[in-house]
Amino acid sequence: MKNLVKILDSVDILKMDRRTFMKGVGLLGASTFLSTYSTQIVSALEFAETKIIWLHGAESTGCSESLLNASNPDVAQALNKLNVNLAYHETLLAQQGIWVDGKLANTADLNSEILLEDLIKQGNYILVVEGSIPMGPAGSGRYLVIGEKPFKDTVAEAAKNATAVVAVGACACWGGITNANSDIVNDTDYRGIAFAKTDPKKGLFTELGIDKPVINIPGCPPHPDWILLTLGALILGKVTLNDLPSILDEYKRPMLFFPPDHVVHDNCPRRGYYDKGLFDEGAGGPNCLWKMGCKAPYAHGDCAMRKWNGSVSVCTQAGPCIACVEPGFPDSSRPLYVEAEDKGVLLGADVGTIAKVTVGVAAVAAGVHAVRRMKGE
Ligand code: SF4
Ligand code: SF4
Structure with missing residues (x-):
């Protein structure tokens, strides 16, 4: 572990070369990150505290729950060490939105809506969005209205003064579960911040003409380390906005984790x-779960090295991976528990299409490998 910390001390988090990544990522958790960067954390404490505004759109709050399950360190320890002010988080706030006769009442100490307005005016915060944003019906956004304001307008206002925007979870990244193909999806028209399914032109920001740097942390839910390490790297300046093009893939995912x-x-x-x-x-056997629809050969994530629940387990120890980190999830993985090869193609597309729409040749290699495996070649 000492060697690992030494290695990590000499490189910037998220900018690791491949070899270092392979050496370190299985062990590197938020705890190691915080101890590795303790010197910088001490100097960060000399600056004004960093604020985070965390908005909830259409979602289950599973991403926040995943973050709250972080245990080493827990969220309170991590935020304290990073000197972060989690200024607004609807699940965790004591305040509530209070209207009297259609007008906001009381002060920011009691009223979350006034607090949010004040924070947006002050600026200098990282905006985290969990959950998708409905544009429907007909572009009005009125399928999700909080305090008479469509959620899409709240996100747009909050994005204007943000230094960076982090989309947490599949719903905020691509629309996720809310945007899965169905009879009503055209009407509800759920969007991710920078994409709708895999289409960047239909992402909320493009639609509304908002030009802000976005980092996508996908997953359903994402690993708490992915969230804490990304926020930590941004807050400590280990990653600047200029670095983003070189550390994110074409779907805006940090390549370190994906x-x-x-x-x-x-x-x-x-x-x-x-x-x-x-x-x-x-269910219940020890063997490979490919025939039960495991999509892990297409899932670009460090899940099996990092492991979940305090590094004790990964999804495939319990059941098939559903490739929840992939662009366009869940449609990109449907049908979830059916062997991909049953369709004669890979995840609903032929190999050529996959090469265009996924992150490089690895998915093709994995898919071809899997098909060969099934043919016994
Ligand atoms: S990831 Fe899925 S397909 Fe690969 S070995 Fe594990 S269970 Fe089998
Ligand atoms: S192992 Fe698969 S289902 Fe589990 S978090 Fe990773 S990508 Fe998602």
């Missing part, structure tokens, strides 16, 4: 069974 040339399948604890062609077809 490497273009690495998939969950590479480090799955069941991988030995896959290589031997031993597959489970029902």
